[in-house]
Amino acid sequence: MSHPATGSLPPPDFEIASAFPEADWLRRAATARDWDAIRDYVGGLPYGTDRSFAVRQLGEVAGIEEWLRGIVAAAPRDVLALTVLGAREVQIGWGIRTTARAEHVSREQFAGLHAHLRQAEQLLIRATALDPAFDAAWAERLTTAMGLQLGQNESRRRYDQLAKHHPHHFTGQARLLQKLCPKWGGSWEAAHAFTRECMLAAPEGALNGGLVAEVHMEHRHSVPSKDREAYLRQDHVRAELVEAAERSVLHPRFHRGYGWVTVQGYFAALFSLMGDLPRAAACFRGLGNLASEYPWAELGADPAETYIRHRDTALARG
Incomplete structure (x- = not known):
């Protein structure tokens, strides 16, 4: 399958009205x-x-x-x-x-x-x-x-x-x-358990699997920067993210309801960061050039530049 050269792709569009x-x-x-x-x-x-x-x-x-x-x-x-x-x-x-x-x-x-x-x-x-x-x-x-x-x-x-x-x-x-995250008085155990519960209870193809991606991004962000790559490369983290993606953004019946751009962006970013470029590329292709502030604002001073860097790498190599 051929894909357009990454240099010809449009910049990310952060305007919510473009999706809705x-x-x-x-x-x-x-x-x-x-x-x-x-x-x-x-x-x-x-x-x-x-x-x-x-x-x-x-x-x-x-x-x-x-x-x-x-x-x-x-x-x-x-x-x-x-x-x-x-x-x-x-x-x-x-x-x-x-x-x-x-x-x-x-x-x-x-x-x-x-x-x-x-x-x-x-x-x-x-x-x-x-x-x-x-x-x-x-x-x-x-x-x-x-x-x-x-x-x-x-x-x-x-x-x-x-x-x-x-x-x-x-x-x-x-x-x-x-609220369940430690920064607001919760715990990682409670936060991870809640996201899994939400994902499994929801119909396949629903957005709710995106909560698993969000909590792993939050957890990654909480560890020292030198340990963040190792956090995402843990076997159980990879398995949980793949399962969540396959129940949501990579599911044939994925429902693009309110919030889907953010959810797909979280998976695109996480798969990119953990080196799973084929899945990252699939998420970026699903986005087109749509983007939301998060997760990209968490990953660099210039969210657009961060999006482009991860997207171009994933599409070129994934």
């Missing part, structure tokens, strides 16, 4: 303050759709909080409005904190984060009380539980409430996974 055009529509509707159109769109999504995607796109629109507060005041039982406003408060708070490691975050930044997360909590508690099956609200409450350091048990409780109605909710599982 509805992201652009949601942002434009939010900028236009067209709440009726937004509510109709989200309400019309098929049951089982991960509505956290739509809520996140809306929550990232600067200034949306200014008019959403009026919507919530006028319609205090509007679950979607409560959830989107809560998500926006989370975004504002995390913007104040930044993504720096905790030791590099000031007391004032933590105070700003917590103030906005507490506002988000009040909105999201109301949302889940009004509609206990609204997935996006529970997913946001997993983020607030983490930021407010409410503990492993409370995060699990919130996830269990979400899983009652949405047992394979990828966004919710990914957010609980972060």
Whole structure:
């Protein structure tokens, strides 16, 4: 099989709307303050759709909080409005904190984060009380539980409430996974066990196997840089990643739902790093030129350059 010369391949496209055009529509509707159109769109999504995607796109629109507060005041039982406003408060708070490691975050930044997360909590508690099956609200409450350091048990409780109605909710599982990692007070044993449980419970071809890739990337990143290659070359790590890929991105029925670009990117990166270039190449071919910030931002100062370097090597040699 012939492949195009790597030098002729386009650069990676990190725009989420390239994979999911509805992201652009949601942002434009939010900028236009067209709440009726937004509510109709989200309400019309098929049951089982991960509505956290739509809520996140809306929550990232600067200034949306200014008019959403009026919507919530006028319609205090509007679950979607409560959830989107809560998500926006989370975004504002995390913007104040930044993504720096905790030791590099000031007391004032933590105070700003917590103030906005507490506002988000009040909105999201109301949302889940009004509609206990609204997935996006529970997913946001997993983020607030983490930021407010409410503990492993409370995060699990919130996830269990979400899983009652949405047992394979990828966004919710990914957010609980972060809490289960040691950096948020968990353990590698708990984190790895949870990702395997999610993968095996989900249908083959689902995104959930991508959690196995994410936890191995997190674990790799936690060890000294001189040991990272050795970590990925362990037999059990290789076996777990191959199994997870074959149940997800390399499965004939792989479902390209919200989050698939990130999942496929994690596998492409990990197989590349561990020297499994044929599988890395298969993942890169599946991506085309689509990319997401993670995992590439974790692997180099210039995510685009990192993506291109790994892609070109995999396609040339794999």
